[in-house]
Each structure stands twice: as C-alpha cells, then as structure tokens.
Amino acid sequence: MRIEAEQGFLLHSTPYRDTSLLVDLYTANHGRVRCVAKGFRKPNKQGINRSIFPYTEHHFSWQGRGELKTLTKAEVLQAPVFLKQACLFTGLYINELFYRLLQEQDIHQYLYQQYHQFMATLRADKPSEIQLRQLEITLLEELGYGLVLDCEAQTGAPLDPTKYYQYIPEQGLLQSINQRHASPGSYPGDDLVNIACGEFSRGTAQRTAKQLLRSVIDFYLGGRQLHSRELYRQHLLSQSLV
Numbered sequence: 001m002r003i004e005a006e007q008g009f010l011l012h013s014t015p016y017r018d019t020s021l022l023v024d025l026y027t028a029n030h031g032r033v034r035c036v037a038k039g040f041r042k043p044n045k046q047g048i049n050r051s052i053f054p055y056t057e058h059h060f061s062w063q064g065r066g067e068l069k070t071l072t073k074a075e076v077l078q079a080p081v082f083l084k085q086a087c088l089f090t091g092l093y094i095n096e097l098f099y100r101l102l103q104e105q106d107i108h109q110y111l112y113q114q115y116h117q118f119m120a121t122l123r124a125d126k127p128s129e130i131q132l133r134q135l136e137i138t139l140l141e142e143l144g145y146g147l148v149l150d151c152e153a154q155t156g157a158p159l160d161p162t163k164y165y166q167y168i169p170e171q172g173l174l175q176s177i178n179q180r181h182a183s184p185g186s187y188p189g190d191d192l193v194n195i196a197c198g199e200f201s202r203g204t205a206q207r208t209a210k211q212l213l214r215s216v217i218d219f220y221l222g223g224r225q226l227h228s229r230e231l232y233r234q235h236l237l238s239q240s241l242v
Contacts, residue, residue, distance in 0.1 A: 001063065001064065001065055002061075002062075002063040003030065003060075003061060003062050003063070004061045005059040005060075005061060005075070006027045006028065006029060006030060006059065006060050006061070006062075007027065007028045007029075007057060007058075007059060007060075007077070008025045008026055008027030008028060008030075008033075008057070008058060008059075008060050009025065009026050009027075009054070009055070009056070009057060009058070009095075009115070009116075009119065010023060010024075010025060010026075010052045010053065010054050010056075010058070010095075011024045011025065011026050011032065011054075011095045011096075011098055011099045012024040012095065012096070012099045013037075013052065015041065016036060016037075018041075019038075019039050019040075019041045019042045020036055020037055020038045020039060020040060020041060021036070021037040021040045021041060021052070022034065022035075022036055022037075023035050023036075023037050023052060023071060024099055025060055025071075026098055026102070026112065026115065027060065027112070028109060028112045029107065029109070030105055030107065031102065031103070031104065031105045031106045031107045031108065032098070032099070032102040032103070032104050032105065032106065033060075033062065033069060033104065033105060034067065034068055034069065034104060035060075035062050035064075035068070035069040035070060035071035036068060036069075036070055036071065037050075037052065037071040037074070038070065038071075040052065040071070040074075050074065051074075051080075052074045053076065053080035054091065054095060055080075055081060055083060055091050055095075055119055055122055055123060056076060056077075056078055056079075056080045056081065056123075057076075057077045057078055057116070057119070058074050058075055058076055058077055059073070059074075059075040059077060060073070060074055060075075061073040061074075067104060078123075081123050083122060083123075086127075087122050087125055087127060089228065089231065089232045089235065090122060090127055090132060091119075091122050092228035092231065092232075093226065093228040093229065093232070094115075094118065094132075094135065095228075096226050096227060096228045097136075097139070097217070097226065098115065098139070100221060100224060100226070101139065101143060101217075101220060101221070102143075108142040108143075110138075110142065111138060111139060111142040114134075114135055114138050115135070118131060118132075118135050129206060129210070130200045130201070130206065133200060133206070133209045133210065133213060134198075134200075136213045136217065137213070140213075140216065140217070140220075143220075145169070145170075145216070145220055147167070147195075147196075147212075147216065148172045148173070149173065149192045149193075149195055149196035150193075150196045151172075151173070152165075152172070152173055152174065152175065153168070153171050153172030153173055153174055154174065159173065159189045159192055159193055160189050161188075161189045161190035161193055162189060162190070163175055163176075163179060163189045164176040164178070164179055164186040164187065164188060164189065165186060165187055165189055165192060166185055166186050166187075167187065167212055167215065167216065169216055169219040169220070173192065185215070187208050187211070187212055188203075188204070188208065190203060191203055191204055191205045191207075191208035191209075192208070192212075195208065195209050195212070
C-alpha cells in the first residue's frame with residue numbers, strides 16, 4: 001500500500017541503526033502511523049538534509065503493508081519553529097500523551113483538527129491552560145473515555161454544587177464519604193458543574209480540571225510515566241535554585 005502527501009505531524013522519533021529514524025506520525029486520515037525513515041539522519045545523494053520537525057505540519061508519503069511502514073517523503077508545509085519555555089514543555093507533553101494513548105491507525109478526524117488548532121496556538125506562543133484542558137478532554141472523549149460530569153454514577157441524579165465527589169474511571173462520579181471539606185481525590189460539585197459546561201474560568205474550576213484530568217489520564221496510561229512531566233519537574237527545580 002502506498003500513501004502520498006498525507007497531512008500530519010511528528011509525535012515521536014528515535015534513532016534507528018546508523019542513519020535512520022523510527023517515527024510515529026499523527027495524520028489526518030490514517031491516525032497514528034509508525035514508519036522507518038531510512039537515511040533521514042544523513043544528507044541524501046544531492047547533499048540535502050531530510051528533516052522532520054515537531055509541532056510543524058508536513059505532507060508525509062509512505063509505503064508498506066505491515067505495522068511498520070517505510071517513510072518515503074516528508075515535505076514541510078510551514079516554517080519550522082523551535083518552542084521555548086512553557087510552550088516547549090506543553091508541546092512535549094501533548095505529543096507524548098497522544099503517542100502513548102492513540103492506537104495505531106485509529107482514525108479520529110475531529111481530534112486531528114483540535115490537535116492542529118492547538119499546535120497553531122503553540123507556534124504563535126499563545127497557548128492557554130484552558131485550551132490544554134479542552135484538548136485533554138477531547139482526546140479522552142474520542143478514545144471512548146469521556147468524562148461524565150453532569151450526574152451521579154449510581155443514581156443518575158444531577159450533581160449537588162454544595163457536595164464533594166470522587167471520580168472513578170469507567171464508572172463516574174460518586175459522593176465523597178467526607179463532606180465536611182475536600183479530601184485527596186475529591187472535587188467540589190460546583191467546579192464539576194462548571195467544567196461540564198465548559199466554564200473553566202469560574203471559581204476554582206480550572207484547578208479542579210487539572211487535578212481531575214491528571215488522575216483520569218494516569219489511570220488510562222496504566223502506570224506508564226510521562227517523561228515530559230519529569231522534564232518539566234526538573235526544569236522547575238532548576239529554576240528554584242537560580
């Protein structure tokens with residue numbers, strides 16, 4: 001099978017043998033695709049370096065019938081950018097998250113559109129934490145892990161904004177045993193209602209969304225650690241020592 005000029009982004013790459021790369025691409029119409037990019041670590045016969053840039057849309061061409069395709073061409077569609085500071089760590093995180101959770105050749109065209117838009121905000125150095133949370137929510141929804149935040153799991157009753165709830169992945173929300181104050185793993189009902197309505201700026205909804213999504217994402221990662229989180233932690237530690 002041969003695919004020509006498919007729109008996509010680079011999620012992950014690693015050196016392969018002396019001159020090649022193993023690359024995971026996120027594409028509009030074929031989902032995540034793994035390829036060997038033969039000779040991409042050295043100039044071609046014309047002396048031209050063949051590079052693939054993260055956070056930058058390309059036209060990719062590949063061939064092959066097995067799980068590992070052979071990348072034949074990578075054409076940059078926009079000028080490459082080199083992200084800095086918060087944008088860099090956010091880009092590393094999103095790409096690693098997509099790489100870890102997306103199944104190969106599982107097509108999600110709406111998710112690709114949202115990823116594409118988020119990359120545009122990174123390239124413009126204008127990402128917001130709310131946009132990041134929205135992309136995480138969309139990823140979970142497209143994978144079939146969507147958050148159910150508008151009712152209790154056992155009774156189906158609407159949430160009480162004055163109560164605290166725990167979120168159990170693949171079940172939903174249950175009232176916390178301790179209702180006197182927030183405890184680890186419990187979330188205020190009013191924040192959950194606001195998150196369900198997309199109102200992240202109200203109250204402490206943004207902070208609650210971050211905590212909730214981290215917990216749910218960790219569950220679906222199945223114990224696999226994200227290296228991008230550790231890099232960010234080390235960065236913050238080094239900044240505190242300056």
